[in-house]
Amino acid sequence: xxxxxxxxxxxxxxxxxxxxxxxxxxxxxxxxxxxxxxxxxxxxxxxxxxxxxxxxxxxxxxxxxxxxxxxxxxxxxxxxxxxxxxxxxxxxxxxxxxxxxxxxxxxxxxxxxxxxxxxxxxxxxxxxxxxxxxxxxxxxxxxxxxxxxxxxxxxxxxxxxxxxxxxxxxxxxxxxxxxxxxxxxxxxxxxxxxxxxxxxxxxxxxxxxxxxxxxxxxxxxxxxxxxxxxxxxxxxxxxxxxxxxxxxxxxxxxxxxxxxxxxxxxxxxxxxxxxxxxxxxxxxxxxxxxxxxxxxxxxxxxxxxxxxxxxxxxxxxxxxxxxxxxxxxxxxxxxxxxxxxxxxxxxxxxxxxxxxxxxxxxxxxxxxxxxxxxxxxxxxxxxxxxxxxxxxxxxxxxxxxxxxx
Amino acid sequence: xxxxxxxxxxxxxxxxxxxxxxxxxxxxxxxxxxxxxxxxxxxxxxxxxxxxxxxxxxxxxxxxxxxxxxxxxxxxxxxxxxxxxxxxxxxxxxxxxxxxxxxxxxx
Amino acid sequence: xxxxxxxxxxxxxxxxxxxxxxxxxxxxxxxxxxxxxxxxxxxxxxxxxxxxxxxxxxxxxxxxxxxxxxxxxxxxxxxxxxxxxxxxxxxxxxxxxxxxxxxxxxxxxxxxxxxxxxxxxxxxxxxxxxxxxxxxxxxxxxxxxxxxxxxxxxxxxxxxxxxxxxxxxxxxxxxxxxxxxxxxxxxxxxxxxxxxxxxxxxxxxxxxxxxxxxxxxxxxxxxxxxxxxxxxxxxxxxxxxxxxxxxxxxxxxxxxxxxxxxxxxxxxxxxxxxxxxxxxxxxxxxxxxxxxxxxxxxxxxxxxxxxxxxxxxxxxxxxxxxxxxxxxxxxxxxxxxxxxxxxxxxxxxxxxxxxxxxxxxxxxxxxxxxxxxxxxxxxxxxxxxxxxxxxxxxxxxxxxxxxxx
Numbered sequence: 001x002x003x004x005x006x007x008x009x010x011x012x013x014x015x016x017x018x019x020x021x022x023x024x025x026x027x028x029x030x031x032x033x034x035x036x037x038x039x040x041x042x043x044x045x046x047x048x049x050x051x052x053x054x055x056x057x058x059x060x061x062x063x064x065x066x067x068x069x070x071x072x073x074x075x076x077x078x079x080x081x082x083x084x085x086x087x088x089x090x091x092x093x094x095x096x097x098x099x100x101x102x103x104x105x106x107x108x109x110x111x112x113x114x115x116x117x118x119x120x121x122x123x124x125x126x127x128x129x130x131x132x133x134x135x136x137x138x139x140x141x142x143x144x145x146x147x148x149x150x151x152x153x154x155x156x157x158x159x160x161x162x163x164x165x166x167x168x169x170x171x172x173x174x175x176x177x178x179x180x181x182x183x184x185x186x187x188x189x190x191x192x193x194x195x196x197x198x199x200x201x202x203x204x205x206x207x208x209x210x211x212x213x214x215x216x217x218x219x220x221x222x223x224x225x226x227x228x229x230x231x232x233x234x235x236x237x238x239x240x241x242x243x244x245x246x247x248x249x250x251x252x253x254x255x256x257x258x259x260x261x262x263x264x265x266x267x268x269x270x271x272x273x274x275x276x277x278x279x280x281x282x283x284x285x286x287x288x289x290x291x292x293x294x295x296x297x298x299x300x301x302x303x304x305x306x307x308x309x310x311x312x313x314x315x316x317x318x319x320x321x322x323x324x325x326x327x328x329x330x331x332x333x334x335x336x337x338x339x340x341x342x343x344x345x346x347x348x349x350x351x352x353x354x355x356x357x358x359x360x361x362x363x364x365x366x367x368x369x370x371x372x373x374x375x376x377x378x379x380x381x382x383x384x385x386x387x388x389x390x391x392x393x394x395x396x397x398x399x400x401x402x403x404x405x
Numbered sequence: 406x407x408x409x410x411x412x413x414x415x416x417x418x419x420x421x422x423x424x425x426x427x428x429x430x431x432x433x434x435x436x437x438x439x440x441x442x443x444x445x446x447x448x449x450x451x452x453x454x455x456x457x458x459x460x461x462x463x464x465x466x467x468x469x470x471x472x473x474x475x476x477x478x479x480x481x482x483x484x485x486x487x488x489x490x491x492x493x494x495x496x497x498x499x500x501x502x503x504x505x506x507x508x509x510x511x512x
Numbered sequence: 513x514x515x516x517x518x519x520x521x522x523x524x525x526x527x528x529x530x531x532x533x534x535x536x537x538x539x540x541x542x543x544x545x546x547x548x549x550x551x552x553x554x555x556x557x558x559x560x561x562x563x564x565x566x567x568x569x570x571x572x573x574x575x576x577x578x579x580x581x582x583x584x585x586x587x588x589x590x591x592x593x594x595x596x597x598x599x600x601x602x603x604x605x606x607x608x609x610x611x612x613x614x615x616x617x618x619x620x621x622x623x624x625x626x627x628x629x630x631x632x633x634x635x636x637x638x639x640x641x642x643x644x645x646x647x648x649x650x651x652x653x654x655x656x657x658x659x660x661x662x663x664x665x666x667x668x669x670x671x672x673x674x675x676x677x678x679x680x681x682x683x684x685x686x687x688x689x690x691x692x693x694x695x696x697x698x699x700x701x702x703x704x705x706x707x708x709x710x711x712x713x714x715x716x717x718x719x720x721x722x723x724x725x726x727x728x729x730x731x732x733x734x735x736x737x738x739x740x741x742x743x744x745x746x747x748x749x750x751x752x753x754x755x756x757x758x759x760x761x762x763x764x765x766x767x768x769x770x771x772x773x774x775x776x777x778x779x780x781x782x783x784x785x786x787x788x789x790x791x792x793x794x795x796x797x798x799x800x801x802x803x804x805x806x807x808x809x810x811x812x813x814x815x816x817x818x819x820x821x822x823x824x825x826x827x828x829x830x831x832x833x834x835x836x837x838x839x840x841x842x843x844x845x846x847x848x849x850x851x852x853x854x855x856x857x858x859x860x861x862x863x864x865x866x867x868x869x870x871x872x873x874x875x876x877x878x879x880x881x882x883x884x885x886x887x888x889x890x891x892x893x894x895x896x897x898x899x900x901x902x903x904x905x906x907x908x909x910x911x912x913x914x915x916x917x
Contacts, residue, residue, distance in 0.1 A: 049799050050666075050823050053887055071562050071891040074746060075797030078508075078738030107667040107748015107819040132667070132748075132820045135842045137885050259901025260568035265600070311564040313539045333565070333598040335540045336628045356597075359627035391628045393543040397562040402736045403899040404795035405700050405729075405743040426674065436670055436753065438855055461838065462670030462753030462818075479673070483704070483759035496755065503756035505703045506733045506740025 035225075036190045037095035038325045038381045041066045041341065042151045044101050044144065045092055047115050048073030048108035051131055051140075055103045058144035065148050066340040068396045074108040080402035085110050086294030087398050090321035092119040092126065096341050099125035099151035101144055106132025125151055186381045188222035188374065192297070194319025194342070196229040197281040197330035198310045200269035204332040207349035208365035209280035212330055215373045216283030220302045226283065227297065227322045229308040229315035231256070232267040233278040240275035245305060247290035252307055262309035262399075281330055293399065294321045313337055314399040316344060326381055328373075336360040337395040338388025343380050346387060347373070362387050423447050423455075425465065429480030434464040434496050436478070441465075456493040464496040476501050514690055516659070516875035517651035518811075519589065522614025525785070526654040527586035528811045528875040531827060532642045534558040534635070535583050537595040537603050538565035544628050545594045548620075548635035553643045555589070557826035561892045565599040571895040572601050578780040578892045580606045581807025583617070585827050589646035590616040592638050594631070597623030616642055651877070657691030660783050661871060662810035662828070663767045664696070666798035668745070669752020669818030669836055673763015675854035675863075676816035676835025682864025683814070683871060684769035684789065693787040695810060696768040697794035697801050699729040700744055704758025705765045709791075713773045722776045725793040728903060735902045744796060748819045752836070767816055779893060783808040799823060800893040802830065812874055814867065822846040823889040824882025829874050832881055833867060846881050848874075 044067040046055040052069035059067035068091055072084040088110065092100040100119055104112025116128035127147035131140045195216060197209050216226045234241040234249060235256035242249060261267035270278045282303065289297055289304040297304045308318035316327050316339045327344045329335070334353035338344045348354055349365035358364075362380075363373055380386050388394060424438040425447035435447060442458045447465060459465055470476060470486035476496060477483065484501045494500070518526040532555050536545035542560035549558035559582055563575050583591040583606060591610050595603050603619060610617035618638045625631040663680055665672055684694035702709055706726045713719035733740040745754040754760045768789055776791040777783065783790055783805070792808060794801040798821065802813050806828045813828050815821060818836040820843040834840045837852040844850075849870050851863050874880055882888075 049889060049891055050821060053889065071799070075743050075795055075800075077733065077740060077742035078736035080736065081742060105667065105748075105821065107746055107751070107821070109743055109746050111747055131822055131846075132839070132843065136820075136846045137822050137887065138845065255898070257901075259897035259899070259904075260570075262568075262897050263564065263566045264568055265566045311566065313562065313564070333540075333596065334623060335565075335596065336622065337540055337543060353623070356623040357627045359629060360622075392547065393628045395539050395543050395562070397539055400894060400896055401898070403732050403896050404797040404800055404893055405732060405740060428674075436674065460753065462836070464670075464753065464755065478759060479762045481705070481708075481758070481762050483762065484756040497753075498750055498755055501755050503704075503739075503741055503758060506700070506730055506744065506757050508733055508737050508739050 035095050035192055035323060035325065036186060037097070038186055039096040039341070039343070040064065040098050041096055042099050042101065042148050043068065043092055043097045043341065044103060044148060045088060045115065046070065046073070047088060047102060047104040047110045047112040050074070050105035050108060051103045054131060054137060054140050054144065057141045058101065058103070058148055061145050062148040062152060064152050068340050070396055070398050072398050072400070073110040075405045076109060076402070077405055078402060080400055081109060083293040083401050084398050085115065087317060087321050088115050089118045090294040091341060093122045093124050094320060094341055095323065096325055097124070099154070101147045101151065102126060102128045103140065103144055104128070104130040106130040125154065127151065187378065188219045188224045190224065191219060191325055191381060192225040192227060192323045193219050193377070194227050194229070194316065194322070194324030194327040195281050196310060196312060196315040196319060196327065198266065198312045198315070198335060199332040200266055200273065200278060201332035201350060203349040203351070204330055205273065205277055205280060208330045208332070208347050211365045211368060211370065211373060212281040212328055212347055213283040214370040215328070215377070216281070216303070217285065218370055218374055220283065220285050225297060225302060225304070227291065227304045227306055227319050227324055228282045229306050229319055230266070230310040231305070231307060232261060232263060232270040232310055233275060235261070236267065236270035236278070237275035245287040245290060247287070249290065252290065263311050266310040291322050293318055296323050308399060313395050313397040316342070317396065317398055326377060328377070334360060336388060336391065336393050338386065338393060340394045340396050343386040344388050345377060345380060360387050360391065421445055422451055427467070428478060431477055431480050433468050433470065433475070433477045434466055436462060436464055454493050456491065457495050459495045466490045466492050466494045466496050468492055514656040514872060515653045516656060516872050517877070518654045518875060519649045520652055520654070521586055523612070525586035525613070525809070526658045526811070527588070528877070529587040529829065530555060530589045530646060530649050531587050532556045532639055532646065533583055533588045533591040533827065534639060535579055535591055535593050536560060537579065537593060537599045537601050539563060540565055540596045541594045541622055544622060544631055544635070547632045548592065548594065548639055551632065551636045552639035555643055556639045557888060559826050559890050561890060563892055563894055565596065565601070568895070568897060568900055570900050574779065574895050575892060576601050576606065578803065578807045580609045581780050581782070581809065582803070582827055583610045584613040584615065585806055585809060586811050587827050588615060589649060590642035592618045592620055592635060592642065594620045594635065595622070597621040616645055618642065655691070656687065656872065657786050659687060659812065659871070659875060660693040660695065660785060660808070660810045661687055662695050662802065662805035662813040664698070664798055664802050664805070664813055665764055665767055665816040666823070667817040667819035667821035668749050668754060668760060668764065670754060671752070671818045671835035671852065671855055672816055673766060674835065676818065676833045676851045677763055677767035678860055679851040679854055679863040680767045680814050680816050680833055680867055681769035682860055683867035684767070685771055686864065686868045687871070688769065688771045688788050691786050693783055693785060693790060694768060695783050695790050695792055695805055695808070697792040697805060698764065698796040699725050699793050700740065700757065700796040701761045701764040702726050703730055703740070703761050704756070705761040709765060709773060714775070718773060718775055722773070722791065725776060732899070735898060752818050777808065780804045780807040783810060795893055797893070799889050799891040803890055803892055812871060814871065816851070820846065822882065822887060824880070824887035826888035826890050829880045830882045831870055831874055846885070848881050
């Protein structure tokens with residue numbers, strides 16, 4: 001058996017000795033579209049359900065690492081398999097990710113080395129190993145920890161985290177004095193904000209969605225970008241949707257007709273309301289683009305719709321896959337889950353939910369203004385942990401597009 | 406199933422004779438039980454010479470196959486030849502395709 | 513008469529482990545369930561999954577069946593059902609079923625607790641209480657005919673059909689001869705071998721059902737517009753010498769032994785005790801498949817592998833039987849039984865006996881390699897909307913048996 005842990009990066013990011021240090025550091029966490037990361041994770045990415053435990057153990061052992069355990073990666077065909085593979089690659093190439101360790105079992109369909117190759121092509125510092133390749137669970141955890149530590153040691157500290165906890169162990173000094181540089185603080189213009197509203201209850205539609213929609217407009221005005229999920233609105237109101245969305249919706253609508261809705265409760269409520277009422281969280285802008293799973297927006301896109309249902313955990317992954325560094329989640333139910341890669345800001349206007357699980361909700365939409373929400377998002381973008389991250393309740397799921405084989 | 410072909414107890418000797426198993430008398434392939442190189446031989450009488458290297462667990466054609474011919478293992482059809490295959494050639498996804506689970510039309 | 517020492521439950525079933533199950537009703541609380549089990553005693557095992565609170569009715573019904581089956585598996589001493597509080601799946605019905613099976617059960621609503629942090633705190637208390645309540649359970653002698661043994665293969669290669677599967681089949685024959693139940697599944701891996709299985713069916717009714725299930729699994733390739741070959745055989749299967757699904761299937765079916773097929777039941781449905789060889793309709797995706805059979809009441813799983821699958825299950829011990837000598841050399845620490853000696857001419861009967869004895873030892877409490885390593889992979893097969901649309905009216909998802917179209 002040949003060596004399967006691969007050195008993907010021949011050189012670590014080098015530290016500049018000149019006074020232009022911070023510029024370099026910032027540029028290095030920009031992704032292809034020029035967006036900046038707001039977190040600095042090393043991602044431990046299992047390519048299949050069979051290696052998720054190993055991935056989680058590696059992430060638990062090394063500070064600054066997150067894992068994305070999921071149930072996918074084998075027994076999938078056609079578009080279903082493509083979506084999973086594309087999503088995994090998008091997670092690794094995300095601006096919040098400084099580097100990735102891809103962990104496979106070895107015999108699975110979504111092969112860890114293919115995912116690692118794709119990430120390497122996109123300039124992501126990456127290591128790859130498989131349980132079968134290194135000879136078992138313990139060996140894989142051990143080698144994965146070494147790989148994660150190497151990636152951590154090779155990275156530069158993310159600048160511009162005033163008050164943030166960027167002094168994690170293993171991070172290399174940047175040579176700056178550690179004072180936050182006001183010029184590098186992250187603003188709305190630097191953000192792609194993901195937005196999903198997941199229940200369409202009255203308080204959501206009447207109070208929380210309009211607040212978030214106002215914030216979406218603010219982001220666009222500031223020069224940032226917004227991506228939204230929740231295609232039940234489109235399948236409930238195709239004609240109105242066509243007026244607002246500058247994209248071919250035929251495939252989306254055909255898929256919606258091929259079976260029951262993925263989130264039937266939201267679909268039913270969407271049908272009971274107008275298109276306008278169901279899309280208030282999107283703000284007032286026209287939708288420039290419809291994005292497939294794992295697809296990034298065009299450079300000139302302001303507001304994009306991702307082809308995803310309103311199921312939160314799946315939608316969050318699609319929004320993150322589209323490049324959102326941060327997700328705003330309107331939840332009447334009080335769904336508490338966060339996402340391993342992007343902080344999730346929970347917004348609710350539902351009184352019973354705010355009373356019951358107020359500790360898990362970041363923003364009370366009954367009292368917050370757009371200014372308040374914008375200030376909170378800026379704070380989270382600059383390092384303040386959101387409630388879900390404080391409580392450690394992240395979940396990661398990838399939408400399926402067909403049955404397991 | 407019946408076992409024939411070379412006994413698995415055969416010691417590999419300097420890359421010539423390799424253990425292999427034919428699972429049924431009607432099979433058109435044998436499975437090699439160790440990594441084998443071109444020029445190695447399999448079978449009780451060493452009659453079948455490999456024309457290319459074949460990894461452990463993979464199949465070697467016992468007979469000529471024309472495109473469309475059935476390929477048999479376990480005494481059952483496991484697929485059809487997609488190109489001509491001569492005895493001693495490696496049989497795998499490059500020259501053998503499933504007849505089942507197709508995107509368009511079944512059986 | 514062979515016996516083993518297990519835990520007698522009030523409903524008469526016999527468990528081989530004494531687990532406190534922490535079962536989330538939706539993905540929204542999977543992370544909460546994991547935290548509770550992690551902070552609870554060693555006997556507390558979570559079954560985190562990715563199924564949404566909102567899904568089509570048939571999907572929810574299948575989810576409910578699996579969750580209920582898992583929570584009432586004989587290995588479960590008691591269960592905590594964790595919910596957000598807004599799930600559509602019938603939590604009360606599941607709790608009633610657990611209670612009816614004579615196991616203590618608690619429901620934990622995150623909304624009623626006042627948030628995730630409070631729910632984890634309360635959940636740990638509940639788990640501690642259940643563990644204390646069930647701590648005095650003592651093993652008592654039981655007849656081997658009370659065992660329901662699940663058989664699975666994963667990470668297959670050419671040795672699976674030559675060594676590991678026929679050896680395990682021999683062990684299944686021994687168990688069935690002793691009056692027990694053996695079950696195997698993975699319907700896509702009947703394709704190309706269904707005529708052999710059909711001849712072994714106890715009667716024409718079972719035969720028709722089996723062929724109908726195979727038809728439906730094969731038709732999924734048409735539904736997806738992609739050849740099954742994209743997933744079956746997997747890349748690892750192919751690397752290991754398996755060329756087509758037919759070849760894989762012909763090797764796979766030997767793992768159930770040679771006795772008559774008494775029945776085939778839907779995914780996650782109850783398996784009979786003392787039922788002989790009974791098949792279950794599941795995907796070939798091994799983690800989902802094992803989950804289905806454990807939900808059906810299997811107390812132990814045997815999992816054959818050639819490439820080296822390492823996975824376990826939170827509820828049932830999983831015995832790894834390796835048929836590939838090279839894999840055994842490299843990954844012995846993750847394996848329980850070496851069946852690869854069959855490749856070198858070892859007697860199938862002798863290896864079958866060794867596997868059967870390992871089943872009894874495992875039933876008596878000896879931990880498997882996966883248990884020692886805390887490997888507890890778990891995934892529930894989700895009925896997808898396009899699958900429900902495509903097979904509309906075919907009884908899919910409602911637990912009813914299919915009819916042949």
